[in-house]
Amino acid sequence: MKKTGIVYVLHGRKTGVATSNVETIKELYGNYQQLQRIAFLEGDEHALEDVIQELLAQATMHFVFVPVLLFPATHAREDLPNRVAATLKASTATYEILATLGSTNAISEFIIQQLKKVTLAEKRDVLLIAHGTPHFPEPQQELVAIAKKVSQATGYQVFTGNYLGEPSYQTFAKEHSDVLIVQRVFLSEGFIARKITRWFKAERGEKDLILATLQDSNYLKLAIMERLTAAGFVK
Secondary structure (H helix, E strand, C coil), rough: CCEEEEEEEEECCCCCCCCCCCCHHHHHHHHHCCCCEEEEECCCCCCCHHHHHHHHHHHCCCEEECCCCCCCCCHHHHHHHHHHHHHCCCCCCEECCCCCCCHHHHHHHHHHHHHHCCCCCCCCCCEEEECCCCCCCHHHHHHHHHHHHHHHHHHHEEEECCCCCCHHHHHHHHCCCCEEEEEEEECCHHHHHHHHHHHHHHHHHCCCCEEEECCHHHHHHHHHHHHHHHHHCCH
């Protein structure tokens, strides 16, 4: 049997060291017998190519790349597969790249549970905000599917918006003066997630309820495990 390595691929950051969700993901290491590493698409620490070379040096002959990304946009569709192919080109090792996490049951369940904790006198409309992209339709399609599932489970009316691309979260918020429950569908409280929060407070004051991101959530681990289970890896 080929020696297999599992690589959890995070976005990372161009400056400094990305730490969000790292310890949470490392908690998965004890669940699987394969070699496991965390790699980043951006930044110099634990860069994707370096982690692949490290595992090759340990005689890894099959790689399973788990994109710790929510939606299939540029990083997942182009950056990750192109860099993996280039790095392994001279090797006889095989590899597979799993799907992004947004369409897992765990991500929808995270949002459902977030909303079940909300105690408001009356139910408000919910706005799911993702990073978005103007280049591919699939991320918005997946976000709409999440909204539908969440609405059916909670009874809330759930809308979608994006930081980039259409529909714009800012346009939606400007056209809806009522109080909103805002769920930023992001993996961490990073720059863009915080920027969205600041925009709401600057434009609309403190009236909206802004829920936490997935940062260090158990549901992030469950989403990753869901992908690995589907790929045949048993806890």
